[in-house]
Amino acid sequence: MSLYHLQMERRSLADTVDALRALGEPSRLRIVAVLRHGELTVTDLTEVLGQSQPRVSRHLRVLLDAGLITKHREGSWSFFQVIDEATELLADVLAHVDVDDAELVHDRARLDDVRSRRSAAAEEYFEQIASSWDEERALHASVQAVEAAIVAAVGEQPIDRLVDLGTGTGRMLQLLGAGTSRALGVDASHSMLSIARANLDAESLRHCELRQGDVYRPPLDARAFDVAIVHQVLHYLEEPERAVAEAARLLAPGGRLLVVDFAPHRHEFLRDEHAHRRLGFSHEQLSGFALAAGLADIELTDLAPPAGADGLTVTICVATAVERLEGAA
Ligand SMILES: C[S@@+](CC[C@H](N)C(=O)[O-])C[C@H]1O[C@@H](n2cnc3c(N)ncnc32)[C@H](O)[C@@H]1O
Numbered sequence: 001m002s003l004y005h006l007q008m009e010r011r012s013l014a015d016t017v018d019a020l021r022a023l024g025e026p027s028r029l030r031i032v033a034v035l036r037h038g039e040l041t042v043t044d045l046t047e048v049l050g051q052s053q054p055r056v057s058r059h060l061r062v063l064l065d066a067g068l069i070t071k072h073r074e075g076s077w078s079f080f081q082v083i084d085e086a087t088e089l090l091a092d093v094l095a096h097v098d099v100d101d102a103e104l105v106h107d108r109a110r111l112d113d114v115r116s117r118r119s120a121a122a123e124e125y126f127e128q129i130a131s132s133w134d135e136e137r138a139l140h141a142s143v144q145a146v147e148a149a150i151v152a153a154v155g156e157q158p159i160d161r162l163v164d165l166g167t168g169t170g171r172m173l174q175l176l177g178a179g180t181s182r183a184l185g186v187d188a189s190h191s192m193l194s195i196a197r198a199n200l201d202a203e204s205l206r207h208c209e210l211r212q213g214d215v216y217r218p219p220l221d222a223r224a225f226d227v228a229i230v231h232q233v234l235h236y237l238e239e240p241e242r243a244v245a246e247a248a249r250l251l252a253p254g255g256r257l258l259v260v261d262f263a264p265h266r267h268e269f270l271r272d273e274h275a276h277r278r279l280g281f282s283h284e285q286l287s288g289f290a291l292a293a294g295l296a297d298i299e300l301t302d303l304a305p306p307a308g309a310d311g312l313t314v315t316i317c318v319a320t321a322v323e324r325l326e327g328a329a
Contacts, residue, residue, distance in 0.1 A: 011067075011089075018066045019066045019067065020093075022068060023066075023090075023093055025059070027049060027056075027059050029097070030049060031056070031069075032063065032069070032090050033094055033104055035069060035080060036082055036091075036206075037108075037206065038201055039079040039081035039197075040081075041078060042056055042060065044111075044114045045080070047110060047114055060080055067083065067085075068082065068090070069083060069086070070083045074212040115198070115201050118197065119198040119202065121194065123198075132273065139305060140262070140313070140314050141304065141305060141306065145303060146260070146303060146314050150175065150316060151176070154227065158179045158180075159176060159179065159227045160180060160182070160226045161180065161181060161183075161225045161227075161252075162176055162177060162182070162225060162226070162229070163183075163186065163220065163227075163228045163250055164184070164231070165186050165215045165218060165228060165233060165243065165247055167186060167196055168189075168195075168232075169195040169196050169199055170185050170195070170196030170197075170200050170208070171231075172185070172231050173205065174203055176227070177207075178205065180207070181207070182225075183205070184209045185208065185209070185210045186210075186218050188212065188215075193212055215230070215233065216239070216246060217246070223251065223255075225251055226251070226255045226256070227251075227255060228247040228250050228256075228258070229257075229258045229259075230244070230258070230259045231258070231260040232260060234261045235276045235277060235280065235281070238277055240281070240289060241288075241289045241293075245292065245293040248290075248321060253321055254320065254321065254323075255320070256318055256320050257290065257293075257317075257321070259317040259319075260315070260317075261280065261281055262280035263280050263314070264279060266279065266310075281315065286298075286300065286315065286317040287300070287317070290317065290319035294321070295319035295320060296319065296322045297318075298318070300316070300317050301318075302315050
């Protein structure tokens with residue numbers, strides 16, 4: 001573990017007492033025990049604990065004030081999760097609790113029910129759009145080939161902090177998120193995020209976070225990530241260059257941006273039936289977006305469509321954030 005993480009986890013004496021006080025209550029200990037399995041809403045927690053919403057909300061307020069959990073909004077819902085810095089403290093405290101304690105066993109069973117319902121709802125939504133996705137996918141190189149090329153483009157160097165802009169169903173987090181210390185997916189669509197949440201739950205990728213947000217204004221600090229990926233999102237956008245500039249803003253010096261999208265094509269039906277705004281991007285366009293965003297070392301790779309088909313070429317563009325000089329614009 002890095003020195004940075006060790007420092008992050010140290011609390012003052014007073015804060016440690018506050019945290020332990022907050023945990024010194026059965027329902028609150030049960031809440032953090034279930035939140036360690038992933039983020040949940042008040043409604044989810046109400047169901048898991050079998051307690052009223054006002055009561056659960058009061059407990060959540062105490063845990064928030066003690067700096068043990070955090071909250072983020074997604075439309076009209078709020079999701080609660082354990083904060084990174086509290087993970088070890090909670091693991092230490094919960095290590096003393098019998099895992100077969102009847103209440104904890106009951107909570108885990110109810111949590112499984114909540115998650116199964118979430119996955120079922122997500123699958124139902126995905127069923128509705130799956131055929132249109134299949135139609136689109138049949139036109140380009142196999143998903144496996146595209147994903148292998150993305151992994152190769154990222155390289156063997158492990159990713160520390162990853163952001164996936166327009167994460168959709170969270171596929172890129174599943175592909176690249178496993179070894180990261182932080183992996184965050186941003187998407188405008190609540191339905192997509194529900195599917196992503198179910199997918200990440202299914203693979204126990206608990207450290208991967210999801211946020212509802214706009215790729216034009218991602219609700220994230222500048223220079224906070226080592227890799228940003230924008231996979232099959234630019235062609236939906238009115239102003240793709242603005243999204244690339246925002247993605248570049250999120251990169252620490254030396255960080256890399258991966259844009260994966262279609263090369264220019266003539267499939268008008270993607271505009272009419274699949275809401276594409278752009279019929280692909282040329283190397284010049286993608287390089288231009290990256291250069292305008294202040295990125296350098298641009299590399300472009302094309303993946304050809306299936307043989308014989310009037311298909312879609314997939315282009316992978318990798319560009320690197322350079323250290324900005326003091327006083328430079
Ligand atoms: C084809 S999906 C790709 C999802 C994912 N990157 C993948 O490859 O599986 C495009 C995603 O972009 C999201 N999206 C489109 N415009 C957006 C915007 N302005 N801000 C955030 N997300 C957006 C959509 O909600 C959708 O989930």
